[in-house]
Amino acid sequence: MYFITFAALLPALLAVSFYSFYQSWRKSRALNHVTTHEFGHGDNSRNRYITDLKDLLETGYRKYNKSGQPFKVSIPVGGYSIKYRVLLPKDHLEEIKHLSNNIFSWALASAVIFAQDYTGAPNRGPWSGKALRVGIHQNLSDITKQLNHKIDQYFAEHLPQDPQKPGSVNFMRFFVPAIANVTNSLLVGEKLAADPEWIRQTCDFAVNRYKSADDVRAWPPYIATLVAPLIPSVRRLRQSRAYVKKQLTPMYEDLKARGMLSYGGDGNKNEKAKYRKGTYGYEWLWSGAPDSVTLDDFSDTMMRTLIASIHTTAKTMSVALVDMLSQPQYLDELREEALQAVQPDGTIDIDSLIKLDCFLKESQRLTPVFLLTMNRILTQPYTFKVSGLSLPAGTMTTAATAAVATDPDTFGADSNSFDGHRFLRLRESNGASKSALKMGMATEDSLGFGLGSQACPGRFFAVNQMKLMLSKFITQWDLTLEKDNIKYEGGRPKYEYYDFSVVAPTQFGMKLRKRV
Template identity: 70%
Template sequence: MPTIAVVAAVPVAVAIAIFQLYRWWRNSRALNHIPTHEFPDGDNSRARYIKDLKHLLETGYRKYNKSGRAFKIPIPVGGYSVKYRVVLPKDHLEEIKHLSNNVFSWQLASRIVFAQDYTGAPDRGPWSGKALRIGIHQNLGDITRKMDRQIDEYFRKHLPQGASSDSINLMKFFVPAIANITNALLVDHRLSSNPDWVSRTCEFAVNRYHAADEVRAWPPYISKLAAPLLPSVRKLRQSRAYVKKEMTPLYEQLKAQDMLGNGEKRNKNIGIFGYEWLWGGAPKGVTLQDFSDTMMRTLIASIHTTAKTVSVALIDLLTQPQYINELREEAKAAVRLDGSIDVDKLFRLDCFLKESQRLTPVFLLTMNRIVTQDYMFKSSSLCLPAGTMTTAATSAIATDPESFEDPNTFDGHRFLRLREQNKAGESSFKMGMATEDSLGFGLGSQACPGRFFAVNQMKLMLSKLLLGWDLTLEKRGVKFVGTRPEMEYYDFSVVAPNDYGLRLKRKFA
């Protein structure tokens, strides 16, 4: 005989099931008012999406965003709880750019984009972006000078110094170079001088992508079970534990000296490492896990992004050698008496980098956000229910002929002219400045907090290469003769130009 409890449980279970069904039905219709944009030939497979997202975004941008309408694209790669990305028109981006993580959240979006609940990738502490931005902004001069010395030291050890030429692979050179330089500025000497730590930091970003990719190859209900068995997921989880173990002494030391969550001491150098600014911006009760996850996220965010951008810029430069002389002359004029480089004098290089990033941004989509509460846009009355993922068609906007004349042609002087013609708003065209037309670093309050760090690092590396060596581009070890190649994308991310290399011959004055 069923007990009273069982009899009572049946209607409760039915009510829960009906409620869940209703929620599913309501959610599946919640974005019906936004048109779905798919590939016109009907092939909307995962493989097609991975290979051809750039084209999908460009056609959607022209068809909908240009007339002020949002469109949505399905996410066959990229998430389980969220089925679509809503691609917003430019004026809508303007409206949300200063809304905080509490309303349009990059933290929540990145959990989905990187399948974090499945892979166990580190979460982002909501405080870290602001702390990093303020810290970098306040100390950029000092940081850049230290960076200059680090780059000199690294290049001296790893690039040919004698009369004969030598060749390097771009990504294989820049990833560890940037990892070394960035670590020297972000962590204590004990860690930044530990080759095991530095080489592991080089793997974090690739590993996070692989883990997310492998997880997403399975249907969601299976991947929860399968994830812990996948080699890439296991490796990522081991790396996270490794970072936590290695960060423990630094955390304990900073805590003992009351340096965590103590903004007013931010600039006081207590000698543990160069810049305590990042940790000064941590919340008072920051845990070791949050502290070490934030470090890992920062390294993930900084190394491959910069390596890809600088590698692409070198390919752009060496396939268009007409720009080399002027950039070299400019670099020469920017050398200070002590041999360091004044990055503020690298005006032409800044414009060149900006054009290179315009045509080949690291990410096709930026400003990925999850709406945390129902939101209605003032400009259009477009309503987005809580839980919607929004984004911006970065690459499509950057090749809009209304914003950029002859947009698909590389013009290394484009931003030079734009800056000269728009003296009043000149600074908005600088590399690193985020605007609605220039979204390579995102936009607004959650834009990349490390962008000026990255820009100065790239400018220093490029000008030192131009000053110190004669450079020839190679592809798979052979001199590359040809026009500027178009880079490929995998999902929303540019494929690292792994085939390309540089032959360097030391210049002697």
């Protein structure tokens, strides 16, 4: 029997470390032609990056991107296999949006950002976004009617209904389970949506994915492989993935038996296409899948869809309500519009909520959930036609979402101030192109939902859900903004970011009294 001593292992460990540092050095030199943008005064610490990335990106955008130049920022949050993010000008983004995911890979970027190789977070199938987008487009009217009904049910059960008995809710503690319940009822059906454990697991998915990635990145990549299985957040994420697979197995087997996961032996491709008008999301989503989807593909795609659906919408809703209630000058006109949109059958005419749509878009413009979107990793060297810029394979490219959205050349000299009528005026002055200014539209000036073929496929589902919830709140209850359970009258607060994601305003909520 032989025993390997530490002294014997030391040369191998040193060799691995040297190779890792060499690769990092080699990759960094490959981007020497792209200017590095840093904080002033010499403070480029990890803590400053985490808390002040928004300011760093805005100054870089105005200094470099505005003149058509890229710039790069280092990533001092450990554990990444890359050292820099390259921020591209808007015209370069327009070129990317037409290119294949096989060249500018969203999947690879996501794997790096969320440390999927270490955490066991679910992968995204290359077809799932298109399938979801097509399904929502073809069924949006029916989906919105179901959303209206499900929201009414949830609000009736969880919000005060007696004018003499007001109540209070914390925004994030209310919206996360509310959105999880409503979304699940449409995507996976009533049975799972009524299961408290499924809802709990659903709500924890996104939290565990972000937390496990953060925890893994505390270690160098070559050590993270060893320690990841021991990290509690990673273990919870892997357990959730196994739980989802087990719970979705009956649904998968049912859809497969009904011929919705393959074209069938007769070769009739219409047999699958006819299910695109199905009642639940899992029907119209999977009708766009390739033949013979595996159970792992099925459960992982649903898990990723739910991750993307819940916390991002809850954050956007929470910020919008804080914006609305901290600036009450907008509330009366938004309430009047919403009251006029209520139909005789109790449903809401979504298309008539123009002022609310504009208000939501302004809220998202100033406080997007993510500072960076269109994250991609190059799978091969690429030279941009628009500028001649050449980038090597392995480069991570991205867009400064918040910085683009505060460009004074696009949004005026007051671009860093909140104006709930801004997009209303822009629509009125843009005539034929006003549809591009709607909430949910992805353009090079409005990147909150991404851009091109990889733009959020469920964004119109999310937008309609937010409009319905907000319009019901302001028409059915009198609302008072609270901070830490005390009435708040301090004006629109400054929102904070942690790394590239907005910090949910967890200290805010509202007091509700049912309107007579």
